[in-house]
Amino acid sequence: MRIVVLAGGIGGARFLRGLKAAAPDAEITVIGNTGDDIHLFGLKVCPDLDTVMYTLGGGIHEEQGWGRADESFTVKEELAAYGVGPEWFGLGDRDFATHIVRTQMIDAGYPLSAVTEALCARWRPGVRLIPMSDDRVETHVVIDTPEEGRKAVHFQEYWVRLHASVPAQAILPVGAETAKPAPGVLQAIGEADLVLFPPSNPVVSIGTILAVPGIRAAIAEAGVPVVGLSPIIGGAPVRGMADKVLAAVGVESTAAAVAAHYGSGLLDGWLVDTSDAAAVAEVEAAGIRCRAVPLLMTDVEAAAAMAREALELAEEVR
Amino acid sequence: MRIVVLAGGIGGARFLRGLKAAAPDAEITVIGNTGDDIHLFGLKVCPDLDTVMYTLGGGIHEEQGWGRADESFTVKEELAAYGVGPEWFGLGDRDFATHIVRTQMIDAGYPLSAVTEALCARWRPGVRLIPMSDDRVETHVVIDTPEEGRKAVHFQEYWVRLHASVPAQAILPVGAETAKPAPGVLQAIGEADLVLFPPSNPVVSIGTILAVPGIRAAIAEAGVPVVGLSPIIGGAPVRGMADKVLAAVGVESTAAAVAAHYGSGLLDGWLVDTSDAAAVAEVEAAGIRCRAVPLLMTDVEAAAAMAREALELAEEVR
Numbered sequence: 001m002r003i004v005v006l007a008g009g010i011g012g013a014r015f016l017r018g019l020k021a022a023a024p025d026a027e028i029t030v031i032g033n034t035g036d037d038i039h040l041f042g043l044k045v046c047p048d049l050d051t052v053m054y055t056l057g058g059g060i061h062e063e064q065g066w067g068r069a070d071e072s073f074t075v076k077e078e079l080a081a082y083g084v085g086p087e088w089f090g091l092g093d094r095d096f097a098t099h100i101v102r103t104q105m106i107d108a109g110y111p112l113s114a115v116t117e118a119l120c121a122r123w124r125p126g127v128r129l130i131p132m133s134d135d136r137v138e139t140h141v142v143i144d145t146p147e148e149g150r151k152a153v154h155f156q157e158y159w160v161r162l163h164a165s166v167p168a169q170a171i172l173p174v175g176a177e178t179a180k181p182a183p184g185v186l187q188a189i190g191e192a193d194l195v196l197f198p199p200s201n202p203v204v205s206i207g208t209i210l211a212v213p214g215i216r217a218a219i220a221e222a223g224v225p226v227v228g229l230s231p232i233i234g235g236a237p238v239r240g241m242a243d244k245v246l247a248a249v250g251v252e253s254t255a256a257a258v259a260a261h262y263g264s265g266l267l268d269g270w271l272v273d274t275s276d277a278a279a280v281a282e283v284e285a286a287g288i289r290c291r292a293v294p295l296l297m298t299d300v301e302a303a304a305a306m307a308r309e310a311l312e313l314a315e316e317v318r
Numbered sequence: 319m320r321i322v323v324l325a326g327g328i329g330g331a332r333f334l335r336g337l338k339a340a341a342p343d344a345e346i347t348v349i350g351n352t353g354d355d356i357h358l359f360g361l362k363v364c365p366d367l368d369t370v371m372y373t374l375g376g377g378i379h380e381e382q383g384w385g386r387a388d389e390s391f392t393v394k395e396e397l398a399a400y401g402v403g404p405e406w407f408g409l410g411d412r413d414f415a416t417h418i419v420r421t422q423m424i425d426a427g428y429p430l431s432a433v434t435e436a437l438c439a440r441w442r443p444g445v446r447l448i449p450m451s452d453d454r455v456e457t458h459v460v461i462d463t464p465e466e467g468r469k470a471v472h473f474q475e476y477w478v479r480l481h482a483s484v485p486a487q488a489i490l491p492v493g494a495e496t497a498k499p500a501p502g503v504l505q506a507i508g509e510a511d512l513v514l515f516p517p518s519n520p521v522v523s524i525g526t527i528l529a530v531p532g533i534r535a536a537i538a539e540a541g542v543p544v545v546g547l548s549p550i551i552g553g554a555p556v557r558g559m560a561d562k563v564l565a566a567v568g569v570e571s572t573a574a575a576v577a578a579h580y581g582s583g584l585l586d587g588w589l590v591d592t593s594d595a596a597a598v599a600e601v602e603a604a605g606i607r608c609r610a611v612p613l614l615m616t617d618v619e620a621a622a623a624m625a626r627e628a629l630e631l632a633e634e635v636r
Contacts, residue, residue, distance in 0.1 A: 074412055
């Protein structure tokens with residue numbers, strides 16, 4: 001079975017670990033979000049790709065969900081001693097090495113997809129991890145500030161520095177309209193037996209991937225089941241601040257509203273949490289098969305159970 | 319008193335610490351060798367500038383003479399886990415931060431001299447440290463290999479990886495002939511009250527600085543005392559493998575031969591070690607005032623005593 005998964009960071013990575021446990025023989029291709037990539041200290045940082053790679057490769061900081069286990073912060077402290085920031089982005093020493101290798105390869109002319117493959121040669125994530133695009137796409141968030149009025153900031157500045165503490169007026173995937181899917185992306189979708197949307201952020205993670213011209217259409221026209229899992233439980237995001245960016249695109253923070261945002265033209269099946277069982281009828285009325293199952297990824301087994309539910313729902317709608 | 323010092327790495331840095339102690343009120347300008355700069359992991363590394371900066375700024379690894387105190391090697395270990403080398407060059411985590419800041423500034427368009435000034439804003443070395451040139455000069459060493467015949471390798475590969483274990487056939491300061499002295503270099507020489515050559519390597523450190531067009535002539539024509547200290551004691555280099563690169567330029571590893579290599583057109587005074595007292599007459603016969611004094615920089619006080627001897631000799635030849 002060939003499965004394509006569109007993934008953001010922590011939620012996508014943890015779901016993928018469950019999926020690997022639930023379908024050990026499946027060929028899994030992960031199309032990773034690169035919209036929150038950022039250049040820091042002259043280095044190219046790909047937070048979502050790295051979270052997937054570290055999580056599936058056994059190098060992740062488990063409690064935190066991102067970054068490396070047993071991490072130290074000597075380089076960052078030294079950079080701060082030089083007065084060089086930003087200090088709000090937590091790059092550890094082990095993590096720095098990844099960005100140094102990536103930047104060196106990109107400067108040598110390799111596309112991000114080839115670099116990602118090279119990094120994965122170390123981590124052996126057990127999936128094929130492809131960035132959504134080799135072209136630069138950068139998610140910007142429009143906010144209103146007392147000092148400077150309305151302005152756009154990098155997604156990481158909004159998310160990590162500001163903790164999404166001010167309303168997002170708009171989400172701009174800058175560069176997306178001219179970006180091309182990375183080599184292998186459309187082919188993987190075309191050859192997939194099913195496509196899964198993990199409980200990743202529907203706007204700045206999966207939404208950004210779908211904003212790369214060709215990807216949404218390829219999924220919609222693949223003729224295979226497309227099943228998603230709600231990142232919203234009981235009217236609130238499971239982690240992160242997805243409600244803030246959903247509001248920016250006019251979508252309520254409910255499991256049903258997110259399903260409707262993807263739409264029945266894209267989604268065939270949708271899993272909501274048992275606490276959102278009341279939403280099932282509404283989602284099904286919109287033409288998307290829906291089931292209520294436990295959606296909290298408390299551990300790998302819980303994530304695997306969710307993956308099994310998604311696979312079953314996919315067979316049901318096939 | 320304005321003093322200009324041409325400096326390589328460890329020997330130059332330790333002498334400078336003594337000079338600061340011996341002449342606390344002097345305005346010291348250090349013209350640093352950049353011929354052994356190297357790009358590693360996509361980062362610009364300037365070993366000699368950093369050794370001067372760390373030594374005078376209190377961050378040096380004292381026993382080792384280069385690199386940072388309390389250093390860790392997490393980044394390097396992680397790079398090795400990615401299969402990315404070279405492993406033979408010992409870049410520590412603290413040191414990496416320096417190279418990251420430097421590379422980021424250079425990529426942003428700042429010349430090395432401005433970058434060095436910015437880095438020194440943290441270290442406050444108590445001297446003005448200027449790279450010999452903002453242009454790229456790279457010392458290559460020609461060696462004979464059983465596998466590939468005669469070839470040129472980067473100085474660091476010869477020095478650090480090969481430990482100068484094979485004879486150097488030639489020393490090539492690649493790019494030197496078209497390099498321009500960095501801003502401030504010629505002016506500092508023109509305004510100096512004296513010029514000192516510390517016991518740095520006469521070929522690959524001071525020789526490389528002198529190979530930048532304009533610098534040798536400016537010193538020769540400055541009309542102020544030029545005094546050097548022998549890096550050769552009792553027929554052997556105090557540290558490093560200076561004899562190997564001296565042989566490549568046809569110079570014997572003796573205190574007198576090094577003085578003659580600089581020549582009376584450049585040098586006015588020369589200090590040899592007490593164990594080389596027999597060389598004094600030979601050096602003076604070549605037109606260079608010479609004294610035998612203890613030249614082992616066992617500690618800061620010993621280096622300060624050497625600096626005082628150099629300052630006295632400068633007054634004697636003025």
